[in-house]
Amino acid sequence: MSGPLEGIRVIELAGIGPSPYTCMLLADAGADVLRLERATGTEPPPGPHWDLLNRSRRSVAVDLKHPEATALVLDLVAQADALVEGFRPGVAERLGLGPDQCMARNPRLVYGRMTGWGQEGPLADTAGHDIDYIALAGALGPIGRAGERPVPPLNLVGDFGGGGMLLAFGLVSALLDAARSGRGQVVDAAMVDGAASLMTMTFAFHQLGWWKEERGVNILDTGAHFYEVYETADGGYMAVGGIEAKFYAALLEGLGLADADLPDQNDRERWPEMKERFAEIFRTRTRDEWSEIFAGTDACVAPVLSPFEAHRHPHNRHRQAFVEVGGVVQPAPAPRFGRTPSVVSRPPSPPGADTDEGLAAWGVEPETIARLRKVGAVG
DSSP states (O other): OSSSSTTEEEEOOOEEEHHHHHHHHHHHHOEEEOOOOOOOSSOOSSOOOOOGGGGTTTEEEEESSSSSHHHHHHHHTOSSSEEEEEEEEEEEHHHHHHHHHHHHOOTTEEEEEEESSOOSSTTTOOOOOOHHHHHHHHHSSSSTTTSEEEEEEEEIIIIIIIIIIIIHHHHHHHHHHHHSOOOOEEEEEHHHHOOOOOOOHHHHHHTTTTOOOOTTTTTTOOTTTTEEEEEEEEOOEEEEEEOSHHHHHHHHHHTOTTTTTOOOOOOOOGHHHHHHHHHHTTTTTOOHHHHHHHHHHHSOOOEEOOOOTGGGGGHHHHOEEEHHHHHHHEOSSSSSOOOSOOOOOOOOOOTTTTTTHHHHHTTTOOOHHHHHHHHHHOO
């Protein structure tokens, strides 16, 4: 292990999406995260396991509905600094592993909960996905072009930005407090709350009169010609973000418009006209040609790369923004720490592949593991 969280021990009650991402962030940063999940009962396919969100930690097969498994988890909780669960409200309590049960065994425990709607409220017990949470938070509505439907931004805003990342922040904050106070607490991370938090700057712009409620007519939502994506001659795309006056001037220079008679940059009535003019110019060259023209300038123009070609870009290669682990190229740990660097310490394991190793590392005796396996509490 390495990283700033080395020495921190975390129990992960396995879920999907945002809670595994939280635990990936913690594990990459050096925390010893023990992932408890139901074994599939089938042999995993050859080669690296597919779920990269489960990297950097061991997987232990546990039947959480078995009473001896519950006792085992509580014994592990007694040694842990934090626990992460992503069940619907009330499920952990019914398993005997809710905050009250766990914190009775370990008052210093930080108990992290990941849900879409939160632990209470009219929607708390209903199902949902990223698209629903960001819709209700007001984050989906502004994303898209004028006159068109909102465009879901993958599942980045709810699951990973407003969910997993904010839960990781909440856990580390609560761990700092526990180190000072000696008392743990529950961290209730709801994706609807997190997505709303990510919209804070938009609220500020609206208060200033800079943001209209119509979609696709504002400075950051493709309304402005200087903050837009343009198609190139070869079917590629260039991302343009020349907002500030000096950056806009560099953009016009690259497009050959430095001496042209143009409207004021912030004349909103002329933005549609300017977008057509920019689009026509961008269609005259390929993506690589435009990349060369704008290379080294402050025009804020970049080629639009697919996720699977981004690792080949010279800047990303220099930064080592992507790493290869177990033969699989994937994003490197972020952010970066100067003295205690994060690493991908191991590729993701198939469910239950590390049961003996993982439990032994947390002090469970081999005889106890064998007995728990015999009664079906562990896989």
